[in-house]
Amino acid sequence: MYDIIIIGAGITGSFIAHNLSKRQCKVLVIDKEADVANATSMANSAIIHAGYDPKPGTLKAKLNVLGNRMYPDICKELGVTYRKCSAFVVAVDPDESKILDTLKSQAEDRDVTCIDRSGEDARKLEPNLSPSVIRALEFPDTGIIYPWNVAIALMEEAVLNGTELKLCEKVVDITKTSSGYTVTTDKSVYESEYVINAAGLYADRIYEMALKSKPDYSIIPKRGEYYVLDEMAQTVVNRIIYPVPGPAGKGVLVIPTIHNNILLGPNSDITDSPDNNNNTASALNYVKQNVGKTVINIPYDKVIRTFAGLRPSGNDGDFYIKESESLSGFVNVACIDSPGLASAPAIAEYVINEVMQGRFNYELKSDYIHRTPIKYMNELDDEAKNEMIAQDPSYGEIVCRCCLVSKGEILDAIRRPVGATTVKGVKKRVGPGLGRCQGGFCEPLVVDILAEELGIDKTQVRYDSPDSVMLVDKM
Amino acid sequence: MGVITKDIVIIGGGSAGIAAAVCAYNNGCKDILLLEKDAELGGILLQCIHNGFGLHRFKEELAGPAYAQKWVEMLDATDVEVKTSTTVIHLSADRLITYVNPREGYVTIKAGAVILATGCRERSRGAIATPGFRPSGVWTAGTAQKYINMHGYMVGRRVFILGSGDIGLIMARRMTLEGAKVLGVAEIMPYSNGLPRNIKQCLDDFDIPLYLSHTVTDIKGHDRLSSITISKVDENLNPIQGTETDFDVDTLLMSVGLIPDTALATEAGIKLHPKTKGAVVDEHMMTSVPGIFACGNGLHVHDLVDFVSLEGEEAGLSAAKYVKGELTHDKSLEITAGEGVSYVLPTYIDTKAMEDNTELKLRVGYNARNVRIVLSCGDRQIKEINKLRIAPSEMEKFPISRDELSGCTQNLTISVKEQ
Numbered sequence: 093m094y095d096i097i098i099i100g101a102g103i104t105g106s107f108i109a110h111n112l113s114k115r116q117c118k119v120l121v122i123d124k125e126a127d128v129a130n131a132t133s134m135a136n137s138a139i140i141h142a143g144y145d146p147k148p149g150t151l152k153a154k155l156n157v158l159g160n161r162m163y164p165d166i167c168k169e170l171g172v173t174y175r176k177c178s179a180f181v182v183a184v185d186p187d188e189s190k191i192l193d194t195l196k197s198q199a200e201d202r203d204v205t206c207i208d209r210s211g212e213d214a215r216k217l218e219p220n221l222s223p224s225v226i227r228a229l230e231f232p233d234t235g236i237i238y239p240w241n242v243a244i245a246l247m248e249e250a251v252l253n254g255t256e257l258k259l260c261e262k263v264v265d266i267t268k269t270s271s272g273y274t275v276t277t278d279k280s281v282y283e284s285e286y287v288i289n290a291a292g293l294y295a296d297r298i299y300e301m302a303l304k305s306k307p308d309y310s311i312i313p314k315r316g317e318y319y320v321l322d323e324m325a326q327t328v329v330n331r332i333i334y335p336v337p338g339p340a341g342k343g344v345l346v347i348p349t350i351h352n353n354i355l356l357g358p359n360s361d362i363t364d365s366p367d368n369n370n371n372t373a374s375a376l377n378y379v380k381q382n383v384g385k386t387v388i389n390i391p392y393d394k395v396i397r398t399f400a401g402l403r404p405s406g407n408d409g410d411f412y413i414k415e416s417e418s419l420s421g422f423v424n425v426a427c428i429d430s431p432g433l434a435s436a437p438a439i440a441e442y443v444i445n446e447v448m449q450g451r452f453n454y455e456l457k458s459d460y461i462h463r464t465p466i467k468y469m470n471e472l473d474d475e476a477k478n479e480m481i482a483q484d485p486s487y488g489e490i491v492c493r494c495c496l497v498s499k500g501e502i503l504d505a506i507r508r509p510v511g512a513t514t515v516k517g518v519k520k521r522v523g524p525g526l527g528r529c530q531g532g533f534c535e536p537l538v539v540d541i542l543a544e545e546l547g548i549d550k551t552q553v554r555y556d557s558p559d560s561v562m563l564v565d566k567m
Numbered sequence: 568m569g570v571i572t573k574d575i576v577i578i579g580g581g582s583a584g585i586a587a588a589v590c591a592y593n594n595g596c597k598d599i600l601l602l603e604k605d606a607e608l609g610g611i612l613l614q615c616i617h618n619g620f621g622l623h624r625f626k627e628e629l630a631g632p633a634y635a636q637k638w639v640e641m642l643d644a645t646d647v648e649v650k651t652s653t654t655v656i657h658l659s660a661d662r663l664i665t666y667v668n669p670r671e672g673y674v675t676i677k678a679g680a681v682i683l684a685t686g687c688r689e690r691s692r693g694a695i696a697t698p699g700f701r702p703s704g705v706w707t708a709g710t711a712q713k714y715i716n717m718h719g720y721m722v723g724r725r726v727f728i729l730g731s732g733d734i735g736l737i738m739a740r741r742m743t744l745e746g747a748k749v750l751g752v753a754e755i756m757p758y759s760n761g762l763p764r765n766i767k768q769c770l771d772d773f774d775i776p777l778y779l780s781h782t783v784t785d786i787k788g789h790d791r792l793s794s795i796t797i798s799k800v801d802e803n804l805n806p807i808q809g810t811e812t813d814f815d816v817d818t819l820l821m822s823v824g825l826i827p828d829t830a831l832a833t834e835a836g837i838k839l840h841p842k843t844k845g846a847v848v849d850e851h852m853m854t855s856v857p858g859i860f861a862c863g864n865g866l867h868v869h870d871l872v873d874f875v876s877l878e879g880e881e882a883g884l885s886a887a888k889y890v891k892g893e894l895t896h897d898k899s900l901e902i903t904a905g906e907g908v909s910y911v912l913p914t915y916i917d918t919k920a921m922e923d924n925t926e927l928k929l930r931v932g933y934n935a936r937n938v939r940i941v942l943s944c945g946d947r948q949i950k951e952i953n954k955l956r957i958a959p960s961e962m963e964k965f966p967i968s969r970d971e972l973s974g975c976t977q978n979l980t981i982s983v984k985e986q
Binding site (some may be wrong): 555 | 697721745817830
């Protein structure tokens with residue numbers, strides 16, 4: 093019997109699990125994916141928005157601003173990279189400038205730092221801004237992270253402190269019992285007092301399993317597509333460049349990433365399935381056309397990848413975070429579309445301290461263990477690197493030439509709690525395959541290392557899900 | 568302790584790098600260090616177990632590893648210092664090199680001359696933004712070749728290949744011989760990008776269809792690849808709606824171009840060529856940064872390894888001269904690609920410092936028969952060569968002597984003209 097079962101190991105589920113792991117309660121996290129942060133949390137803009145644009149009075153407005161302020165400390169505590177890179181929201185005509193007026197006043201109301209700049213002033217700081225930009229609002233507290241690295245670190249620390257995690261397990265039924273809930277998966281049956289539904293794109297289906305009828309919200313998957321540019325293109329922008337927001341959301345952005353790539357995107361298209369995370373030629377063209385309105389001189393010959401992600405949007409535009417009215421102890425943390433990532437740490441506190449006020453009052457643990465951060469060789473000076481290599485020569489063996497990832501880092505990513513079990517899992521944690529060769533050189537080496545470390549044949553190594561077979565036969 | 572210095576440091580121990588080392592050594596430079604990231608010398612040749620290498624160089628048809636072995640033996644006969652499993656991390660314009668390996672850690676050395684022989688990488692599915700899902704089973708042809716030929720693992724059973732570059736064609740045959748069904752090869756251009764002999768020996772001989780003016784427009788499969796769609800393209804290379812054909816395959820191999828690896832060249836501030844994506848060089852293979860030379864597929868993509876070795880030797884010879892102070896770097900003529908030529912190397916030629924004879928290397932922009940390749944200086948035609956046949960897949964060489972260039976003061980243009 094668990095105290096709490098969390099369904100979904102995305103960024104929201106991970107923050108909730110991490111928060112609860114500091115208390116004396118028994119928590120199980122279940123996810124159908126092969127890794128933590130593998131769907132919406134994997135494919136998004138990776139921005140910690142400052143919180144000036146959600147509509148006043150919404151949960152989004154409240155939690156975005158709070159979450160943005162929590163991230164720097166949380167990332168430091170977890171030992172993952174957070175970079176405050178700042179952002180411009182730019183206007184190209186007087187109508188758009190009026191929208192900036194609204195954003196500016198919302199920012200002032202929420203105590204979000206905002207600098208009003210002329211187009212000329214803005215272009216001095218960002219030379220590739222389009223000549224048609226007439227004004228820009230700068231939000232210096234805007235940050236970037238690798239969402240999956242944050243989620244993985246949170247879950248790792250939660251597991252170190254007793255949280256149980258079941259991956260590749262799909263919830264198939266939830267039934268209310270006298271003492272709580274029976275959660276049935278395709279592999280096992282679990283009992284718990286409370287259920288937290290953080291199932292992202294599948295949240296409405298999970299809730300329906302428990303309710304045995306249609307819930308009062310539905311998830312509308314909205315697909316966003318992106319280009320990724322090689323780090324050689326990193327000088328295109330220094331900050332995130334947003335157009336003015338419109339009915340479809342924040343618009344098409346130009347975004348620096350932690351590894352010095354540039355993301356271009358996203359568009360926003362409603363799709364009919366939560367699995368439709370495919371790229372389409374039309375959306376990629378749309379992204380190209382719209383990026384050009386705010387930023388010029390984009391080197392499209394430096395594109396190294398495209399990807400698409402799905403946002404789990406709700407019906408009314410706001411997050412849906414509440415306890416079920418008919419199912420006591422069943423909490424929906426649903427419709428977490430943008431700014432879900434930026435809000436996630438505040439969402440966890442909101443769920444525990446406000447939604448479930450008084451009921452999750454488990455005592456704090458006195459023996460809480462912090463994770464040991466992954467040592468990224470790129471972040472060390474030469475002397476520290478050489479100390480690492482002297483202790484463990486595998487840190488001197490470069491596996492990924494593009495991102496300069498050593499074998500030692502890959503072994504660490506596999507061997508630690510919530511370690512990588514797949515090629516994609518290794519890529520998410522330490523980066524081989526994120527660079528310009530897209531794994532062309534390093535993937536066979538990563539497959540070798542995984543097979544050896546996991547004690548399996550290479551034909552058993554997976555790219556991601558159990559069905560994502562790579563090598564089919566030994567010759 | 569001061570920084571260790573070496574007369575010549577060669578980055579990359581593939582066909583270009585080994586040839587550069589051997590040639591520099593045999594031309595009087597004995598203090599040479601060759602750095603190779605893999606555990607063995609030979610580079611990409613080691614996974615090219617098909618034959619066809621060495622016809623020009625050794626007058627015999629060798630498999631890739633055998634061709635590499637011949638060069639490694641020549642290298643073994645020298646005192647060139649070799650470090651394998653050693654990755655170069657940094658290169659600066661003043662020729663400071665930082666490398667790392669498990670034995671020494673991070674080490675910075677200073678070179679009198681540097682030869683970049685870094686090879687190329689394959690353009691990936693991501694780089695050409697092929698729409699669709701992102702399942703496993705989509706690889707570049709060279710990565711699949713490595714899995715099969717070096718690791719001994721089969722990558723799939725029903726295969727489609729996008730791009731008719733040589734590696735894609737070789738892999739069509741290789742996969743077929745290993746029992747896979749290759750359903751076809753699509754090429755976006757109206758002509759193949761591979762060598763004619765490979766079209767014949769790898770596709771025609773196995774009845775594998777080649778779909779010219781076609782590209783992959785969709786990829787399906789949430790886990791492993793389940794099917795792809797190809798479409799015909801119009802003259803602007805845009806897919807034509809209504810021409811889609813689906814293929815149920817578990818594997819898609821991409822052979823859509825090779826790009827010189829210029830990460831280190833870029834860091835050192837070396838000027839890059841807009842067309843080759845490699846460095847801009849003069850006739851001594853010297854880049855825009857004095858003392859740094861480039862050669863092989865890290866400079867521009869070759870179709871025959873024999874010519875990669877030859878270019879490595881040119882760079883080796885030049886670097887040896889440079890460290891001995893015998894290479895002058897005077898004001899040079901610029902050579903540009905004219906009509907019908909997609910690129911020409913070198914970009915600069917110094918009529919005073921050049922050898923008696925040299926060669927321009929060029930790729931043409933289209934297939935044609937009975938044409939002339941013409942080198943002009945302003946309005947004046949300097950030299951022309953008749954060609955029965957030209958193709959973008961085959962590098963053309965254009966010999967030129969110092970005498971022929973005497974009196975040239977303006978920039979040179981090389982073009983394809985009808986006879």
